[in-house]
Every structure is written in structure tokens, then in C-alpha cells.
Amino acid sequence: MRVNDAQFAGSANMIAGSGPDKTIRLWGTDPDAVSAGICSSAGTLIAEKEWERYLPGVPYRDLCGS
Numbered sequence: 897m898r899v900n901d902a903q904f905a906g907s908a909n910m911i912a913g914s915g916p917d918k919t920i921r922l923w924g925t926d927p928d929a930v931s932a933g934i935c936s937s938a939g940t941l942i943a944e945k946e947w948e949r950y951l952p953g954v955p956y957r958d959l960c961g962s
Contacts, residue, residue: 897921935960 902913904925911923924930935941938960947956 931960 897917897919898915899913900915902911904910905912905922909925911925912920913923914920924933941959942950944956947954
């Protein structure tokens, strides 16, 4: 989605954006809420072996705490 304009909406905990398709989309800005939403809707998370392969030298951590 291409965004032509974005502004804080409401009490600054949302960003409203619009693009050439004339659709307005809202995004939350609370990192904890966004993270919880991603983790609850994500499929298979990165496994420890994949982490080692793609992030060598970075200690593994369970991103969603499951």
C-alpha cells in the first residue's frame, strides 16, 4: 500500500494514512499492543536453528514469549 499522507489520529495512539486508492487505514502506535497482535496472528515463528542461520552471533530469544 502506498501512503500519500499520514497523521496522528485521536489521542495520538493511532496513525491514519491514506493513499491513491482513497482508502483510509489506521495503525496503532502502542508497541505492546502491536506486538501482541502480531504474535497472536502469526504463523510459525522463527525457530532457534533459523535464528542461528540468519542472525549469527545474536543470542536467541523467544520473540512472542510462548
